[in-house]
Amino acid sequence: xxxxxTHFSAASVFALFASIVFGITHRETTRDMIxxxxxxxxxxxxxxLVAGWAMWLVRR
Amino acid sequence: xxxxxxxxxxxxxxxxxxxxxxxxxxxxxWLIPGSGHIIQKRWIRGALLLISxxxxxxxxxxxxxxxxxxNAGDILEMLGFIGNLGGGALYLxxxxxxxxxxxxxxxxxxxxxxxxxVAGLLNFIAVADAxxxxxxxKP
Numbered sequence: 001x002x003x004x005x006t007h008f009s010a011a012s013v014f015a016l017f018a019s020i021v022f023g024i025t026h027r028e029t030t031r032d033m034i035x036x037x038x039x040x041x042x043x044x045x046x047x048x049l050v051a052g053w054a055m056w057l058v059r060r
Numbered sequence: 061x062x063x064x065x066x067x068x069x070x071x072x073x074x075x076x077x078x079x080x081x082x083x084x085x086x087x088x089x090w091l092i093p094g095s096g097h098i099i100q101k102r103w104i105r106g107a108l109l110l111i112s113x114x115x116x117x118x119x120x121x122x123x124x125x126x127x128x129x130x131n132a133g134d135i136l137e138m139l140g141f142i143g144n145l146g147g148g149a150l151y152l153x154x155x156x157x158x159x160x161x162x163x164x165x166x167x168x169x170x171x172x173x174x175x176x177x178v179a180g181l182l183n184f185i186a187v188a189d190a191x192x193x194x195x196x197x198k199p
Contacts, residue, residue, distance in 0.1 A: 024109060
């Protein structure tokens with residue numbers, strides 16, 4: 001059994017699970033964990049989008 | 061004289077009973093991701109770590125990601141092996157079952173390889189966190 005993910009869905013799945021682990025391990029209180037996890041998720045996905053558009057611009 | 065004896069006795073007594081948790085929690089946490097937190101009664105954190113790391117590892121395998129073996133060759137392969145090793149029992153199971161041996165050269169398989177390596181590296185972070193909880197550095 002194999003699965004095929006698109007680039008964006010793979011980046012989203014990666015961002016989700018990595019952010020959960022970062023949030024739990026890098027902060028001490030529950031509130032801070034959630035906030036940091038959301039911040040990491042936004043940075044992962046935002047970074048992927050920015051890098052994607054930057055590559056699109058470079059290609060032109 | 062009596063005071064000196066009492067003072068010596070007080071110094072000899074340990075402040076707290078020695079605990080094996082700083083050794084057990086990281087070891088168990090490496091073997092099964094999140095279990096280092098679970099045995100310290102951090103149920104939700106442990107469950108989330110198990111789900112996150114386990115899912116990344118399994119997705120990596122399903123995407124035909126490569127599993128590295130112990131080797132003394134290319135430096136990148138050695139680093140890949142160290143990353144994979146962090147998966148603990150997941151990595152040992154993949155080795156035993158012969159998963160991740162197919163040579164597939166496409167973008168998705170490359171993502172799968174990275175998913176597996178990152179899952180192992182995230183588990184190393186979770187192990188360090190379990191240790192910090194065990195020694196009382198983190199609530």
